[in-house]
Every structure is written in C-alpha cells, then in structure tokens.
Amino acid sequence: MIEPLYNPSPSRYDDGMAYRRAGRSGVLLPALSLGLWHNFGSRQSFSNVQEMTHYAFDRGIVHFDLANNYGPEYGTAEENFGRLMERSFRPYRDELFIASKAGYDMWPGPYGNWGSRKYLMASLDQSLRRMKLDYVDVFYSHRYDPETPLEETLQALVDIVRSGKALYAGISRYPLGAARKAFEYLAARDVRCLLFQDRYNLFDRQPVTSGVLPLAAEAGSGFVAFSPLAQGLLTGRYLNGVPADSRMAEDRTLHRDVLTAEMQERLHALDDVARQRGQTLSEMALAWLLRDPRVTSVIIGASSKVQIEENLRALRNTDFSDEELAHIDALCGL
Numbered sequence: 294m295i296e297p298l299y300n301p302s303p304s305r306y307d308d309g310m311a312y313r314r315a316g317r318s319g320v321l322l323p324a325l326s327l328g329l330w331h332n333f334g335s336r337q338s339f340s341n342v343q344e345m346t347h348y349a350f351d352r353g354i355v356h357f358d359l360a361n362n363y364g365p366e367y368g369t370a371e372e373n374f375g376r377l378m379e380r381s382f383r384p385y386r387d388e389l390f391i392a393s394k395a396g397y398d399m400w401p402g403p404y405g406n407w408g409s410r411k412y413l414m415a416s417l418d419q420s421l422r423r424m425k426l427d428y429v430d431v432f433y434s435h436r437y438d439p440e441t442p443l444e445e446t447l448q449a450l451v452d453i454v455r456s457g458k459a460l461y462a463g464i465s466r467y468p469l470g471a472a473r474k475a476f477e478y479l480a481a482r483d484v485r486c487l488l489f490q491d492r493y494n495l496f497d498r499q500p501v502t503s504g505v506l507p508l509a510a511e512a513g514s515g516f517v518a519f520s521p522l523a524q525g526l527l528t529g530r531y532l533n534g535v536p537a538d539s540r541m542a543e544d545r546t547l548h549r550d551v552l553t554a555e556m557q558e559r560l561h562a563l564d565d566v567a568r569q570r571g572q573t574l575s576e577m578a579l580a581w582l583l584r585d586p587r588v589t590s591v592i593i594g595a596s597s598k599v600q601i602e603e604n605l606r607a608l609r610n611t612d613f614s615d616e617e618l619a620h621i622d623a624l625c626g627l
C-alpha cells in the first residue's frame with residue numbers, strides 16, 4: 294500500500310500555541326513540547342508514533358525532545374524519528390527544533406556512559422545517523438558526571454556547537470554548583486547554555502527549592518520542565534486504579550508503590566480543584582507550570598493523540614489566584 298504523503302495543517306501556527314523565548318537567546322520554543330522517552334520506540338506501533346508526532350506538529354508543537362537512549366529499546370526512538378524525517382518532516386526541517394542528549398548508559402564498555410568527550414562526540418554522531426539529520430538544534434549533556442572534569446564535558450559541548458553538529462548546547466539535571474560553573478564556562482566561550490532541563494511538577498519542586506531555576510533565569514538560560522505530569526500520576530489515569538496499558542503497570546520508571554491510599558486521596562482532591570477551574574487534572578498540572586514565565590517550555594510525554602489533545606487545552610487558562618495556589622500547595626503536602 295502506498296502511504297499518503299503527510300500534509301501538515303496549514304493552521305498549525307494559528308491554533309492557540311504560544312511560543313516563549315529561551316532565556317536571552319533568539320530561540321522561541323512552544324509552551325508545550327513533545328518528549329519521546331517512552332512510547333516512541335521499537336515496542337510501539339509505528340502508526341501510533343506517526344499519529345502522535347504528526348498531530349503535535351499540526352498543533353504547533355515544533356520542539357521534539359529526544360536522547361540517545363529513548364525507546365525502549367535504546368536508540369529506537371531516534372530511529373523512528375529518522376523514519377519520520379524521511380517520510381514526513383524533511384520538507385519542514387527548518388520549522389523543527391530537535392533535541393538530543395547523551396549522559397546515561399548507552400553502549401557497553403567504558404565509553405558508552407556519563408560525560409567524557411569520547412562518549413559525547415561518538416554518541417551525537419550515532420544520534421545524527423539514526424535520526425537522519427545533519428545537525429540537531431540543541432545537544433545536551435544529559436546529566437552531571439561527578440568523575441569527569443566538568444571542563445572536559447563542557448568543552449565537548451563547545452566543540453560540538455563549533456563543529457555545526459548542534460546549533461546550541463544544553464545541560465540537564467546538573468546540581469546547582471555545577472550548573473553555575475557550566476553557565477559561566479559556556480558563556481566565556483561564546484556558546485551560551487540555551488536550555489537547562491530538569492524535572493519539575495506539582496509534586497517535585499526541586500528546581501525552585503535548590504535555586505537552579507532562578508539561577509538559569511539569571512544566567513540567561515531557558516528552562517525546560519520534564520515529567521510535568523509526574524509520569525502520568527498527575528492525570529486522570531490513576532484516579533481509579535492502575536490501567537493495564539499504563540506506565541505504572543510496567544512498574545519500570547513509575548512504580549506501583551507510589552499509588553498509596555494517601556496519594557489517591559491527594560489526586561482526587563487536586564482533581565476537584567482542577568474541575569472547579571474548568572480543567573482536567575492534567576490540564577491544571579501543566580497550566581501550573583506555565584504560569585511561571587521563567588519556564589520556557591514544558592515537555593510532555595504521551596501514549597496517544599488524545600492525551601496530547603487534552604494537554605494542549607492547558608494553554609487556555611494558565612492564571613491562578615493566590616488562594617488556588619495556596620490550596621494546591623497544601624494538597625501537595627507543602
């Protein structure tokens with residue numbers, strides 16, 4: 294069967310998506326971005342991968358967040374993205390902002406993990422081959438490596454940008470002190486850190502409490518929030534137990550023991566607040582992040598087009614009263 298050519302929606306930029314500036318840079322990112330960590334690899338049906346990514350682009354989500362080890366299996370989210378480039382997205386390459394990363398275990402032996410120049414350089418070359426790209430828009434050091442001198446990791450990022458294989462550099466999950474050094478090191482070499490990526494959601498306020506979110510803003514770096522729905526916990530998915538096709542049912546990165554009776558009560562109470570706002574729990578959890586102008590983009594995950602559709606509705610109301618914020622904090626145990 295000959296597959297129909299992909300024709301993106303002509304109204305993709307007039308359909309409610311907001312674009313936010315990444316720190317002090319020329320780059321605008323969509324308020325919601327799509328991450329390909331789960332559900333986009335070789336264990337998924339490619340037609341679902343295609344449907345979700347096409348739908349996202351049709352609604353103005355032009356930023357796709359990948360990493361060498363996304364799938365599952367490792368590398369296969371990037372391989373599928375390469376198929377999408379060939380089949381759908383090639384004519385729209387300049388409308389897309391594509392991220393990849395290296396920092397977690399990827400291949401066996403001493404050179405397939407952490408933060409050495411050897412690993413970062415080789416991994417980016419592999420990612421480009423898998424994704425069928427000449428360059429990525431941003432390349433991240435995926436995590437801080439306490440054993441490798443920070444200068445080695447950062448100089449690899451500088452050299453990658455100078456080589457043209459990435460247009461911008463980013464860092465992810467760096468502790469405060471290392472993040473400060475990274476912002477300074479990169480800026481001193483005219484390769485500013487475009488994006489700092491960290492986990493941030495109603496239940497995990499670590500970027501604020503550690504001071505890394507204000508630091509990124511001060512340094513002129515954009516901030517990208519990942520796992521904004523706490524991997525699905527902050528959605529309607531677990532209000533009545535654990536669905537068989539959910540991430541929690543896999544018990545791999547989202548564990549069943551999180552869903553205690555107390556947690557379920559908390560989720561129902563938050564769901565009530567969301568309803569009073571005329572939102573679903575997912576919409577409110579995303580809106581809560583987007584209320585902060587220092588958050589450049591919120592990277593959602595999804596297993597269906599319907600979930601992306603629901604999450605996009607968060608953009609309709611990102612205002613919260615002080616009373617609502619205080620009530621939400623109390624319900625989150627803060």
Ligand SMILES: NC(=O)c1ccc[n+]([C@@H]2O[C@H](COP(=O)([O-])OP(=O)(O)OC[C@H]3O[C@@H](n4cnc5c(N)ncnc54)[C@H](OP(=O)(O)O)[C@@H]3O)[C@@H](O)[C@H]2O)c1
Binds near residue numbers: 329466521
């Ligand atoms: N830099 C890093 O170290 C790092 C780490 C983690 C993630 N990330 C990035 O952040 C992205 C997002 O992370 P995440 O997948 O954990 O994000 P998330 O948005 O917190 O969770 C996504 C999951 O929530 C569920 N979901 C989403 N929308 C829903 C809705 N409307 N209704 C019901 N359920 C819904 C789905 O679960 P089901 O699959 O159960 O349907 C989906 O797979 C990743 O893809 C990756 O790009 C980066």
